[in-house]
Amino acid sequence: MRGSKFHGRFEGRGQDCHAPGCSEAGEFRAPGTYANSFDGPGDSRWFCLDHIREFNAGYDWFEGMSADEIFEAQSPIAGWRTENNAFRGDAGIDGMPRWADYSDPLDAISGRAASIKARAGQNYQATRSKFDLKEQEALKTMGLSDEIDRQALRRRYSELVRQYHPDRNGGDRGYETRLGKVVDAYQLLKKSAVFC
Numbered sequence: 101m102r103g104s105k106f107h108g109r110f111e112g113r114g115q116d117c118h119a120p121g122c123s124e125a126g127e128f129r130a131p132g133t134y135a136n137s138f139d140g141p142g143d144s145r146w147f148c149l150d151h152i153r154e155f156n157a158g159y160d161w162f163e164g165m166s167a168d169e170i171f172e173a174q175s176p177i178a179g180w181r182t183e184n185n186a187f188r189g190d191a192g193i194d195g196m197p198r199w200a201d202y203s204d205p206l207d208a209i210s211g212r213a214a215s216i217k218a219r220a221g222q223n224y225q226a227t228r229s230k231f232d233l234k235e236q237e238a239l240k241t242m243g244l245s246d247e248i249d250r251q252a253l254r255r256r257y258s259e260l261v262r263q264y265h266p267d268r269n270g271g272d273r274g275y276e277t278r279l280g281k282v283v284d285a286y287q288l289l290k291k292s293a294v295f296c
Contacts, residue, residue, distance in 0.1 A: 108128055109127045110129065124148035127149070128146065128148070128149065131145070211245040235289060238285035238288045238289050239285075241284075242257065249295075253286070263275075264279040
């Protein structure tokens with residue numbers, strides 16, 4: 101079985117070439133008018149082989165970058181430092197709160213800053229939290245901030261139990277320890293005086 105002669109060809113998509121006056125099939129994708137951003141993926145334009153070659157000949161990936169940004173982008177390790185807690189598979193578990201736990205981005209930033217300061221040895225949250233130290237540790241285990249109610253606690257507990265239960269992981273018992281910590285944390289928190 102032989103591969104396609106041209107890498108990146110999408111045959112049979114029914115797209116027309118976006119070049120003015122061209123009636124060929126648009127089988128090659130090119131960046132559109134707006135790029136990928138936090139709002140979502142950017143758009144694409146589709147060109148035939150001749151027009152994608154023309155587009156690529158005039159495309160400047162470094163357009164708008166400073167010399168330092170170009171140097172950084174050309175580094176062999178460029179892009180390897182992009183993982184952060186919000187997008188890891190275990191985001192918010194045994195660590196900082198998740199972005200999804202907040203409705204206001206400023207609250208999320210403040211919650212993460214508080215977690216970072218607490219981890220650095222400063223007892224920042226302890227001075228302003230309504231939970232005692234054991235309960236704060238339980239909140240960290242479940243990836244929650246101290247601004248939660250009973251309903252949010254229950255919802256997060258259900259989510260974590262589904263995520264770490266061996267039946268949901270093909271019988272893999274690798275998550276049992278983490279599941280046990282989540283159950284213990286929930287048992288402690290649901291009896292907290294804050295929720296009474």
